[in-house]
Amino acid sequence: MEKKKKFILPENELPTKWYNIVADMPNKPMPMLHPGTREPIKAEDLYPLFAKGLADQEVNQTDAWIEIPEEVREKLKIYRPTPLVRAYGLEKALDTPAHIYFKNESVSPVGSHKLNSALAQAYFCKEAGVTNVTTETGAGQWGTAMAFASKAFGLELAVYMVKISYEQKPYRRSLMQTWGAQVVASPSMSTKAGRKIITENPNYQGSLGTAISEAIELAMSTPNCKYTLGSVLNHVSLHQTVIGLEAEKQMEMAGEYPDVVIGCFGGGSNFSGISFPFMRHNIKDGKKTRFVSAEPASCPKLTRGVFQYDFGDEAGYTPLIPMYTLGHNFAPAHIHAGGLRYHGAGTIVSQLMKDGMMEATDINQLDSFKAGVLFAQTEGIVPAPESAHAIAAAINEALIAKEEGTKRTILFNLSGHGLVDMTAYDQYLSGDLGNYSLTEEDIAKNIEKLEKII
Amino acid sequence: MEKKKKFILPENELPTKWYNIVADMPNKPMPMLHPGTREPIKAEDLYPLFAKGLADQEVNQTDAWIEIPEEVREKLKIYRPTPLVRAYGLEKALDTPAHIYFKNESVSPVGSHKLNSALAQAYFCKEAGVTNVTTETGAGQWGTAMAFASKAFGLELAVYMVKISYEQKPYRRSLMQTWGAQVVASPSMSTKAGRKIITENPNYQGSLGTAISEAIELAMSTPNCKYTLGSVLNHVSLHQTVIGLEAEKQMEMAGEYPDVVIGCFGGGSNFSGISFPFMRHNIKDGKKTRFVSAEPASCPKLTRGVFQYDFGDEAGYTPLIPMYTLGHNFAPAHIHAGGLRYHGAGTIVSQLMKDGMMEATDINQLDSFKAGVLFAQTEGIVPAPESAHAIAAAINEALIAKEEGTKRTILFNLSGHGLVDMTAYDQYLSGDLGNYSLTEEDIAKNIEKLEKII
Numbered sequence: 021m022e023k024k025k026k027f028i029l030p031e032n033e034l035p036t037k038w039y040n041i042v043a044d045m046p047n048k049p050m051p052m053l054h055p056g057t058r059e060p061i062k063a064e065d066l067y068p069l070f071a072k073g074l075a076d077q078e079v080n081q082t083d084a085w086i087e088i089p090e091e092v093r094e095k096l097k098i099y100r101p102t103p104l105v106r107a108y109g110l111e112k113a114l115d116t117p118a119h120i121y122f123k124n125e126s127v128s129p130v131g132s133h134k135l136n137s138a139l140a141q142a143y144f145c146k147e148a149g150v151t152n153v154t155t156e157t158g159a160g161q162w163g164t165a166m167a168f169a170s171k172a173f174g175l176e177l178a179v180y181m182v183k184i185s186y187e188q189k190p191y192r193r194s195l196m197q198t199w200g201a202q203v204v205a206s207p208s209m210s211t212k213a214g215r216k217i218i219t220e221n222p223n224y225q226g227s228l229g230t231a232i233s234e235a236i237e238l239a240m241s242t243p244n245c246k247y248t249l250g251s252v253l254n255h256v257s258l259h260q261t262v263i264g265l266e267a268e269k270q271m272e273m274a275g276e277y278p279d280v281v282i283g284c285f286g287g288g289s290n291f292s293g294i295s296f297p298f299m300r301h302n303i304k305d306g307k308k309t310r311f312v313s314a315e316p317a318s319c320p321k322l323t324r325g326v327f328q329y330d331f332g333d334e335a336g337y338t339p340l341i342p343m344y345t346l347g348h349n350f351a352p353a354h355i356h357a358g359g360l361r362y363h364g365a366g367t368i369v370s371q372l373m374k375d376g377m378m379e380a381t382d383i384n385q386l387d388s389f390k391a392g393v394l395f396a397q398t399e400g401i402v403p404a405p406e407s408a409h410a411i412a413a414a415i416n417e418a419l420i421a422k423e424e425g426t427k428r429t430i431l432f433n434l435s436g437h438g439l440v441d442m443t444a445y446d447q448y449l450s451g452d453l454g455n456y457s458l459t460e461e462d463i464a465k466n467i468e469k470l471e472k473i474i
Numbered sequence: 475m476e477k478k479k480k481f482i483l484p485e486n487e488l489p490t491k492w493y494n495i496v497a498d499m500p501n502k503p504m505p506m507l508h509p510g511t512r513e514p515i516k517a518e519d520l521y522p523l524f525a526k527g528l529a530d531q532e533v534n535q536t537d538a539w540i541e542i543p544e545e546v547r548e549k550l551k552i553y554r555p556t557p558l559v560r561a562y563g564l565e566k567a568l569d570t571p572a573h574i575y576f577k578n579e580s581v582s583p584v585g586s587h588k589l590n591s592a593l594a595q596a597y598f599c600k601e602a603g604v605t606n607v608t609t610e611t612g613a614g615q616w617g618t619a620m621a622f623a624s625k626a627f628g629l630e631l632a633v634y635m636v637k638i639s640y641e642q643k644p645y646r647r648s649l650m651q652t653w654g655a656q657v658v659a660s661p662s663m664s665t666k667a668g669r670k671i672i673t674e675n676p677n678y679q680g681s682l683g684t685a686i687s688e689a690i691e692l693a694m695s696t697p698n699c700k701y702t703l704g705s706v707l708n709h710v711s712l713h714q715t716v717i718g719l720e721a722e723k724q725m726e727m728a729g730e731y732p733d734v735v736i737g738c739f740g741g742g743s744n745f746s747g748i749s750f751p752f753m754r755h756n757i758k759d760g761k762k763t764r765f766v767s768a769e770p771a772s773c774p775k776l777t778r779g780v781f782q783y784d785f786g787d788e789a790g791y792t793p794l795i796p797m798y799t800l801g802h803n804f805a806p807a808h809i810h811a812g813g814l815r816y817h818g819a820g821t822i823v824s825q826l827m828k829d830g831m832m833e834a835t836d837i838n839q840l841d842s843f844k845a846g847v848l849f850a851q852t853e854g855i856v857p858a859p860e861s862a863h864a865i866a867a868a869i870n871e872a873l874i875a876k877e878e879g880t881k882r883t884i885l886f887n888l889s890g891h892g893l894v895d896m897t898a899y900d901q902y903l904s905g906d907l908g909n910y911s912l913t914e915e916d917i918a919k920n921i922e923k924l925e926k927i928i
Contacts, residue, residue, distance in 0.1 A: 025551040028482055097479040098559075098854045105552075109626075127581055129854035131893065171851045172563075191645075194896035197903055198850050396652050397625050400552045400583035439585065439893045442648035449651050 025108065027270040029101035034093055039261040040077075041296040042254065042368060043084035044303050047375055049254075049367040050342040053329060053473070061339050069239065069247050070255075073144035077255040084300075086258065088140075089147075095139045095172050099128045100262065104270035109398035111418070118421035118428040119276060120414055123267045123294060125435050126401055130195070132436030133290045134165035134250055137259035141248045142169035152245040154238045156180045156206065156231030159358025160192025161404070161436060162250030167201035180206035180234045183226030185358065191440045206231040213237050213335075228362070229334025229348075236337060251287030251359075252332060252341075252366045260293025263433060268297050271431065278309055280417055282432035284409040285313035285322065285380070286359045288366040294433035299377065311378040313369070314413035316360045316388070318456035319352040321345055322373055322380035324463055329473035330364055340473065343370040347466025353456035355385050356444035357405040363466075381416070383409045384455045389448040391415050392438065404436035405444050479562065481724040483555035488547055493715040494531075495750040496708065496822060497538035498757050501829055503708075503821040504796040507783060507927070515793050523693065523701050524709075527598035531709040538754075540712065542594075543601075549593045549626050553582045554716065558724035563852035565872070572875035572882040573730060574868055577721045577748060579889050580855060584649070586890030587744045588619035588704055591713035595702045596623035606699040608692045610634045610660065610685030613812025614646030615858070615890060616704030621655035634660035634688045637680035639812065645894045660685040667691050667789075682816070683788025683802075690791060705741030706786060706795075706820045714747025717887060722751050725885065732763055734871055736886035738863040739767035739776065739834070740813045742820040748887035753831065765832040767823070768867035770814045770842070772910035773806040775799055776827055776834035778917055783927035784818055794927065797824040801920025807910035809839050810898035811859040817920075835870070837863045838909045843902040845869050846892065858890035859898050 042048060051060035066075035077086060088096075107120040125133035145153050153175050157163025163179040170177035179201050186193055186205040196203045206226045207214040213233040217224055224230075232249075239247035250256065264281075271277055281298050283291030291313045301307040315322055321344045330345040332338035345364040352361040365373070372378050383391075392408030394415070395401065403411055414432040421428035438445065447453050496502060505514035520529035531540060542550075561574040579587035599607050607629050611617025617633040624631035633655050640647055640659040650657045660680045661668040667687040671678055678684075686703075693701035704710065718735075725731055735752050737745030745767045755761040769776055775798045784799040786792035799818040800806075806815040819827070826832050837845075846862030848869070849855065857865055868886040875882035892899065901907050 023548070024485060025548070026485055028484070030482070031478060031480055094477070094479070129856070129891075168850075168854055172854070190900065191893070191896040194900040194903070195856065195893070198847055198856055198896075198899045200851055393652055396622075397654055400622055400626070402583070402649065402652055437583075439645070439649070440896075442645040442652075442894075445652045446644065446648040449648070 023108070025106055027104040027273045029266055029269055031097055031101070033269060034096060034100050035088060035262050035265040036093070037085040037087055038258045039265060039297050039300065040080060040084055040086055040258055041300060042081045044300055045371065046303070047371060048081055049371040052367065053340040055336070055338070055340055069236065071144040071148040071150060071246050073147060074141060074255045077258055078253060089143055092140050092143045096136070096262065101266045102127050104267055104274070106274065107399055110395060113394060113398045114415060114418050114422065116418040116422040117425065118418040118430055120418055121271065121274065121431045122434045123263055123431070125263060125433060126437035130164045130168055131440065132161045132165065132404065133260060133263060133293060133433070134162050135169065136262055136293065137250065137256045137289065138165035138169035139172065140259040142166070142173040142175055145175060145246050145248070146173040150175065150244055150246045152176045152178070152242055153248050154178045154235040154245060155248045155250070156228060156235040158182050158185055158228045158361065160185060160189050161359055164192055164195045164199070165250070166248055167196040167199035171200045177201040178238060179203045180208065180231040182206055182228060182231050206234050208234060211237040227334060232333045233335050233337055251289040252362070252364070254366065254368055256289045257292035257296070257366060257368060260289045261296050263290070263293035264295060264297030267294060267431065276429045278431040279429045280310040280312060282312045282314060282410050282413045282417070282430065284360060284406050284435060285315040285365070286406065287362050288369040290433050290435040292366070292369060294431070295378070302377065312413055313378065313380045314383050314409040315380060316355055316357055316409060317382040317384045318355050318458065319346065319361055320382045320458070321363060321365055323382045326467050327370060327374055327474065328470055330470055332364065342367055342474065344373060346463060347470055349466045349469065355456065356441065357388065357409060359406040360409065381413050383412045385453060386455050387412050389445070389453065401434065402438045402445065403434060404438045405441055407435045410435070477562070479560055481558040481727045483720055483723055485551055485555070487723060488550060488554050489542060489716050489719040490547070491539040491541055492712045493719060493751050493754065494534055494538055494540055494712055495753060496535045498754055499825065500757070501825060502535050503825040506821065507794040509790070509792070509794055523690065525598040525602040525604060525700050527601060528595060528709045531712055532707060543597055546594050546597045550590070550716065555720045556581050558721055558728070560728065561853055564849060567848060567852045568869060568872050568876065570872040570876040571879065572872040572884055574872055575725065575728065575885045576888045577717055577885070579717060579887060580891035584618045584622055585894065586615045586619065586858065587714060587717060587747060588616045589623060590716055590747070591704065591710045591743065592619035592623035593626065594713040596620070596627040596629055599629060599700050599702070600627040604629065604698055604700045606630045606696055607702050608632045608689040608699060609702045609704070610682060610689040612636050612639055612682045612815065614639055614643050615813055617657070618646055618649045619704070620702055621650040621653035625654045631655040632692060633657045634662065634685040636660055636682060636685050660688050662688060665691040681788055686787045687789050687791055705743040706816070706818070708820065708822055710743045711746035711750070711820060711822060714743045715750050717744070717747035718749060718751030721748060721885065730883045732885040733883045734764040734766060736766045736768060736864050736867045736871070736884065738814060738860045738889060739769040739819070740860065741816050742823040744887050744889040746820070746823060748885070749832070756831065766867055767832065767834045768837050768863040769834060770809055770811055770863060771836040771838045772809050772912065773800065773815055774836045774912065775817060775819055777836045780921050781824060781828050781928065782924055784924055786818065796821055796928065798827060800917060801924055803923065804920045809910065810895065811842065811863060813860040814863065835867050837866045839907060840909050841866050843899070843907065855888065856892045856899065857888060858892045859895055861889045864889070
């Protein structure tokens with residue numbers, strides 16, 4: 021018998037429904053609050069900004085399974101189902117009795133899991149008669165996904181890209197333009213929010229908070245236009261559950277069930293995607309799988325933040341969100357894992373964390389790159405700096421298993437590849453990268469300013 | 475019934491043998507000649523430079539099937555079998571009755587088909603007790619493949635990278651370094667050949683010919699060291715036949731057989747890989763499939779070159795090779811499809827061309843990028859500039875089918891993705907790219923200088 025390296029699902033086993041864990045949660049997440057009235061947000065409150073289908077998904081607490089439209093499935097088939105891979109090479113290098121599996125989301129044409137939600141969001145916008153969409157992007161992974169998804173469904177997309185990334189990551193900008201998107205460096209002169217900042221500080225390098233404000237403003241002031249977002253929100257996590265639903269079937273093909281499931285953590289969407297389908301068996305079938313989020317030590321909202329109502333953006337335009345947060349004014353260090361530089365966690369994950377249904381671990385930048393290089397050399401794929409955090413956490417689990425001399429089945433999500441992030445590897449290999457340590461004071465500073473609503 | 479987008483082979487259907495078309499060719503390729511004695515080259519003549527297993531494959535004219543070592547198959551399983559994909563999106567955009575399929579070699583962790591041969595070459599070097607290997611790389615696709623393959627089999631690799639690429643394509647350099655290779659800009663001070671050139675011309679930007687000379691010199695002067703090459707040679711084409719062998723089974727799954735098979739053309743390895751397994755049915759079973767190589771209009775050896783003995787490198791160190799050539803001193807324009815900038819075609823393909831068993835078409839740079847962008851927007855994958863030539867040729871075939879109102883089943887090889895080549899797309903989208911026209915005089919210039927051995 022040949023050793024199986026990859027577990028591949030046939031195309032017709034692409035999930036037909038997304039899994040909405042909220043319906044099964046013993047304690048539902050607390051509601052988002054309107055920033056003015058402090059009243060719980062209803063779907064209707066979100067309609068001006070998001071397509072109706074997405075706003076309805078955002079607040080759905082009753083349906084555990086939500087149909088994936090056939091048009092979305094057709095587009096997902098460009099790269100899905102994605103492979104589940106047994107990391108024999110990594111296991112051998114670690115000399116561990118653990119079995120390490122990873123779900124390979126890097127095979128998406130945009131190079132990451134982000135396309136899973138981008139295609140769904142573009143579809144629901146199109147279906148609602150929307151012609152134009154806006155979004156923001158930091159490192160560029162979400163923007164590239166939304167660029168292809170918009171083209172696939174015939175929408176015009178404008179992306180506000182954080183200025184420093186726009187200049188430092190020209191490949192991501194070119195990718196978005198190749199797929200037909202308008203890309204604007206943020207802050208820009210195209211919005212009031214942008215003009216105000218440029219007037220006050222012409223050399224401002226931009227931030228995700230500013231880019232969100234610009235994208236929202238453009239969406240609100242353009243006819244037939246909606247705003248889209250790549251993480252944090254419930255409907256984004258929902259769309260990402262195709263990852264875990266496929267992995268569940270594939271682990272069955274491998275004849276194993278994970279003892280621990282790991283995802284890197286920015287706003288929570290890829291972690292939710294790989295975890296929630298397995299977590300339902302903890303909730304409903306008494307399974308004891310551990311779920312570990314791997315966040316950067318320089319942005320440790322789950323390991324060192326507080327559970328509190330806070331804004332989703334720096335400027336405070338969004339609803340108040342019940343979440344683990346470092347405070348919406350927290351400015352994370354400029355680590356290369358740009359997709360993990362976010363001050364808060366989504367509401368669902370925050371509630372699960374509060375209820376002890378998952379764990380969090382933090383990873384130093386240098387440890388993430390060390391893990392990334394070992395993975396590249398043993399499994400071939402150069403991981404995205406974000407995904408390297410999940411690999412580092414998986415390696416830690418495998419080394420504990422080795423120390424204990426016990427078998428452990430580890431599953432992590434390889435959320436994307438790093439082929440467009442080679443500057444980061446270059447700096448790591450040259451010894452030019454460092455870690456960023458946070459003192460208790462650094463962490464307390466922005467948290468103390470928060471209004472105590474909980 | 476769901477429309478099938480991808481045709482996926484199970485892992486155990488990865489071919490167990492390579493297909494050596496030479497054994498089945500009605501006219502065998504003429505022998506390579508020793509540059510000094512003008513005697514036909516024998517396997518033993520190649521042993522000093524290449525691992526024995528590879529040298530033996532190079533001259534094998536009798537065995538149609540050659541066993542793929544199990545260790546090579548294990549490593550190939552990291553990304554193989556690769557998907558065969560029906561390009562519904564492209565078909566729709568062209569409004570053509572043609573059915574377009576592509577073999578997606580871009581899913582390899584190095585981003586191209588080059589890894590198919592790199593793994594085999596590294597294995598045979600390792601098996602022969604070799605500890606160190608050398609190679610050269612122009613655009614960087616082959617160098618990255620050889621970097622991972624060397625790491626996978628525990629070899630030390632030194633890559634001479636053409637200086638202008640070394641400076642303009644830092645991502646490819648970083649990739650090689652991440653996989654553990656030594657990368658040196660060529661010309662370098664580490665070889666006599668390099669020192670001579672630098673002394674004469676300190677600002678020389680390098681060429682593939684110089685890099686080959688340096689890699690050969692280092693291999694010959696280092697104990698336990700062999701040289702490796704990514705195209706042109708027979709054993710490289712042999713290793714690439716896994717592409718066509720898989721595609722044959724996958725076309726069967728799709729219930730179709732190709733009327734035309736297309737590959738872009740540099741030295742010939744990816745074209746051979748997709749074509750030869752289907753061509754055997756033309757030779758043996760009376761099939762009438764057409765085989766079309768797509769070369770750049772700026773380097774048109776098959777469409778406008780001559781069949782003649784010529785050197786494989788600029789300096790004239792290699793054996794004399796019977797091939798279609800533009801002359802070994804032909805300096806192709808600096809098009810972005812760096813992998814297609816080679817003056818000659820391999821001996822097998824040259825013989826097949828001479829015997830009318832295949833066709834050649836040439837594609838302008840702007841047409842290749844126009845095709846590449848259309849493909850990216852309809853199928854999601856941004857193609858390598860090289861692969862975009864195959865896409866352009868496939869589009870031409872599909873448009874002829876449309877004009878004729880006939881069905882035509884088209885299969886092309888997507889040899890790689892362009893995520894590390896976004897500078898090229900950037901220039902195309904900005905309108906900064908041009909075509910390069912060649913006059914009859916440009917073409918005659920280097921051909922006239924060739925010694926007429928045929």
